[in-house]
Amino acid sequence: MDRRRFLRNLLSGATALALTPPLLRGTALAGDPAEFAAGLERHPWLAGWKSIGTESLGPVTAQLEGRLPDGLAGTLYRNGPAWLERGGFRYEHWFDGDGMVHGWRLGADGVTHRARMVATPKFERERAAGRFLTMAAGTTVPDAQPVRNNDDANTANTSVTMIGGRLFALWEGGSAFELAPDMLDTLGPVTWREDLAALPFSAHPLRDRDGSLWNFGAISMMGPAGMLLWHIGADGTLRGAHMLETPLPGYLHSFAMTDRHLVFVLAPFQFAEGVGAFFERLRFATDRACAVAVVDKNAPDRARWFEVDFAAVYHFGDAFEREGEIVVRAVRHADPEQARSPMREAMRGHARDGGMPSRLADLHLDLRRGRARWAAHDIADIEFPLFDPRTPGDRPARLYAPTTAGEANAPYFNAVAMLDPARGRREVHRYGADILAEEHVFVPRPGSDRPDDGWLVGTLLDAAHDRSGIAVFDARRIGDGPLAQVWLPYAFPLGFHGHFAQA
Template sequence: MRTVDSRRRFLRTLLSGATTLAIAPALLRSEAAFAGDPARFAEGLRQHPWLAGWKSVGAESLGPTTVELDGRLPDGFAGTLYRNGPAWTERAGFRYEHWFDGDGMVHGWRFGKGRVTHQARMVATPKFTREQQAGRFLYPTAGTSIPDMQPVRNNDDANVANTSVTVIDGRLFALNEAGSAFELDPDQLTTIGPVTWRPDLAALPFSAHPLVDRDGSSWNFGSLSLMGGNGLLVWHIGADGRLVSADVLETPVHGYLHSFAMTERHLVFALIPFRYAEGRGAFFERLRFQPDQALRIAVVDKNAPSEARWFEADFAAVYHFADAHERSGRIVVRAVQHADLDAARSPMRAAMNGRAETHGGNGTLRELVLDLRNGRARWEDTGIAGIEFPVFDARTPLDRAARLYAPAQTNESTVPYFNAVASFDLARGRQQVHRYGRDVLVEEHLFVPRPGGRRPDEGWLVGTLLDGARGRSGIAVLDAQRVGDGPLAQAWLPYAFPLGFHGHFAAV
């Protein structure tokens, strides 16, 4: 095991000289332009109004706008839903082709006195600020090659801060896969700037899916493969927002991962095997998943974050994990697996190009069983398909599977996206579904615990919606134990904005 001093020396070496700029040949290198056509997208939008979910915004802020709630908020439900997603996707006749490329816009939905107030603001990263001034895209992105690309000094010169948000000790952070967390003012949503948890860790990746432990601290990772090497940087941030530790977990192979799972004792990282296609281009343009190779899984003891026990399982393309529990020498992790590898590499690519093709990216829920006694791993089917973005109540006992909640796609949908929210209690074989309507696009619904509640799943779901046909975005609150009954309260704004990815509910 490395000592603290030797680990810090390793990090200093990683950050020295050309290594810091190794992001260019990995995640951020671009050469010739292969962009979408804004005119073609505009024509598609006229024919298919639901494509508003992938339309570019043209203003740096929205709102604040206050609307009345239809229905009644339950007693105890109060706070702000923060959400993040790619929103600025067009400049000077050039349109991004990959959904992950758009600059981030953070939304705040504040509940109170039978009303909800919405406001949103672009994250003022160096990339966004400089491109606003220039009037065109300047810097490399993850999935679209950019013409006349400008050089970058480090990850944060190209950070779009567009994937998720988290709140730690009252501080709001916008998160992306490959760069720093950007701190925002939680009330005004103005950008404070990138966070440096320790001087020698400046601009290193702080990924978009931190997990909150039961002591209030947060675990996260940064993929060093996005900087041209192998390894994971394992972050541990205290409940007070201060760095507890940052350890390098060396990996035997290089693989892609977007999120991870956690039990009471362990962190679980799954490395999806991939290779780079020949030639030049952006990261996702060149990335090719390798289904003929095994998925490599690291099980990391929280008391020794630089060490791992490695497992192998059949290949799986996974972006998002649900819960994980540990019992009788086994860890069971549930994840959404995608069989269509092209759709996994570039989700909703057709929509980004203004086409209304069938969406092949919705996943199936599977269980990854890791036997700590014999070192074997296997996948098991659950029979659940057509979902993504699963969440659960973190108060669920740590030795059992949790009830899951997720957007779902039902046969009644007229658009190639989710149109319902569902709950799944696999242990009891129970499922509930609420369908919002044939023309409504449904985003991630977060679980909000009932204050003072002691039983798992005693609380609510809060999630956002898009009704493209009526040109409006909305929000709904449901009873988590009675999802099939539909919203307790719901509201629609007089305007629409692009779909996002992930959020965080800050209760008051």
């Protein structure tokens, strides 16, 4: 299909979704703010899913315990859903809240924190109205208003990255929103090319060794089956936007990359009958195989397709390629229904949540024989895996991920782990029963090109003391505990993903 025809069909599909009344109206299926508040009184750890009540925080100088290592200087940016309630209405799904971006600045003078809500058109309209107006990804909003395009519903709530010195808040279904790197003011949505305005630019771009970024836009929820593949230069200019047709609609949240290839795992789904938001109606088709696309970076407008047993995957670790085989490390969720709405009970203020049961698995793609298979590890209860991207592309990397260790008062992660399945190594630091541990970002040591020579910087929520903070580790010595911990005099909701911009 030629580019113009593909975009014409895509845009017509997007418009049809935006203006279809049955998807925008109906009985509210959201949680009750009073019910959540009552649950929070009984279970302080539910502060991780409490709605923020202010549009900005800080700047505040944080309390430093320990010492920041020499050479670690820059800003840890973090993003996540924070505004979850308006006008007596609470979102049902964790993915729905409007995004708040945090900036933790680390340097010789200590650590400061500031945060600001991303001022998307959705957020500003709903602030003025005093209620939610727009359809959400996982909650039916009553009397929702039609939207003109994806960015009218964009919450900019999932991740954050820097491209060419510019800071962007990212979501699954619309444009990247540019922010001022210092003050975090919202500058507006980015249009990489006029005919691509408001099309999906996912929250999980991957940086190539030349500094350029690859990304995708999933358009299955907008009508046609397909993906838009983005290639952005290190200077922030568009190198290419390529349309890739897919055999059937498939859900994907992120992807993996080797030195030569991009790998996409599309989980088959179908929609339940009736009206409702996307995740309310989505049902994973566990009896069908996942479609796996392997895309050569030199030919990004076509793919080689594989089939592999069903798996519900949000996040991938590293991928490497040798002797005609690609191996991708992924976090597979054991319960597809729980994966459809992570921490749903916590969003309601209930303590019955079973956490996010998962297991690390390798996806083996035999490029010579055209075969694909999963191989599970005995590593369980992890999410948000990251690694040092300087690792050579023909060998597995060490993974760094939040996990669960020992007693935990919340059904969430309370530890961080270094995982090296290929060598049978595992190091864990347990924070304690009342600490909720989030993604830990790897930061390379300046001047070093040795893989894993650097630090981990991760965010924490101390529910017992109603405070948020960060921890800093030597990445090669996780078991020794943090070199430094930093605490704020306030707490805020848990987020999803971050990016460290070195000074």
